[in-house]
Amino acid sequence: MQVPDLSRSRIQKLIDGHWVAVNHRLCTDKNAMVHLGDVVQLTIPPTQPLKLAPEPIPLEILYEDEHLLIVNKPAGMVVHPAPGHSSGTLVNAVLAHCGESLLGIGGVQRPGIVHRLDKDTTGAMVVAKTELAHWQLQAQLKAKTARREYLGVIYGTFEEEWGSIDAPIGRHPIDRKKQAIVAQEQGGREAVTHWQTEQRLGNFTLVRFRLDTGRTHQIRVHSAARGHPLVGDTVYGPRRSVGVNLPGQALHAVRLALRHPVSEELVVAIAPLPEHFQTLLAVLAQRCGQSPFRLTPH
Known part of the structure; x- marks a missing residue:
């Protein structure tokens, strides 16, 4: 039996919680075989x-x-x-x-x-x-009137200076903890990411991303799908050290611009780069003889 929206572990927990019945009888065996013609009843508890x-x-x-x-x-x-x-x-x-x-x-x-x-x-x-x-x-x-911009460090570099990635995203068909590029007719949802090169750093690139949509792991999935996963992303990228201790993917929501819900005035918030992100940029810049990136409001 397959239920696309539920993981195997989630179904097992439902069986443990007595939320699954087979042929109108409570199922208590997580390894029970299901045969053609059996009626399986699965209830999602509130x-x-x-x-x-x-x-x-x-x-x-x-x-x-x-x-x-x-x-x-x-x-x-x-x-x-x-x-x-x-x-x-x-x-x-x-x-x-x-x-x-x-x-x-x-x-x-x-x-x-x-x-x-x-x-x-x-x-x-x-x-x-x-x-x-x-x-x-x-x-x-x-x-899409609120603007969300991110800075991320990717492996490699895009050939162009700027561009867009328009590819629907949905749950990964095999690994239910991940997201993937999934056709809309198969359950994927519209996802659009705009990107612009900020600084080329040898075999790495600092990229500014802007989102039109907000799908789970959107930038991480889109970047990996283009062959340029985010540095430090062990879910969608390689488990490869860059010589800097990172807590996870090198991705930072740097700018948020929106209209105030009452006054309708423009509110712009710039988030300073965390220390580990600054260290990563400094190390990569030093390796290729460049000046470290400096965040400026814009």
Whole structure:
């Protein structure tokens, strides 16, 4: 039996939890054989709300008022609690900073969260502090009027100075923990990434990415599909050392531009590069006799 949207381990847990029946009888054997004509009933239990607790975790705040908060997320921080990450998340930190008034904004389990960054991706993230702000900010992302720019270091170099990657992304057909280029008729969703070369560094390149869509692992998948995975990305790239200790993929959400949900004024947040990213750029520049990249607002 195959269920495309569920991993093997997830189905096994459903069997352990008595949520699967075969021919109207409860299935308790995870290795039971299914035969042609058998009727398999699988029930997805309702999601149990996570207990969210404020935690006094320091936040680097790039912008804040009574409607929204923009932070510079560090590497290693998960955005919201989930199985295996029940504490130490951005949501736990934001709850401590904003207070319980944030609870319920945009949903019970992910209060205030408008968009996400991968655990090891650093940079600018916006959090809504009111329902109006949450609705307005999500609408801007959907309409592509909010601009999200990233800096990433890739293996190799694109032949052109700039370009776009338009390729749908969906769950990997074999490894359910990964994403991949998947045709839309097979479940892939539209994904568009624009890129521009910032600095060529020998066998590496610093690239600025801009997203039209926000699919899971979008930049990582698109870059790898073009033959230029991100440095430090052991999921979609090689497990190859570059001589710098990196916490994960060299990807940083450097610039976030949006319209304020109330005043409609342009809000631009620039997230300083984390130390490990600066070190990587300095080492690569030194190897090929170049000056290190300097981040300037633009």
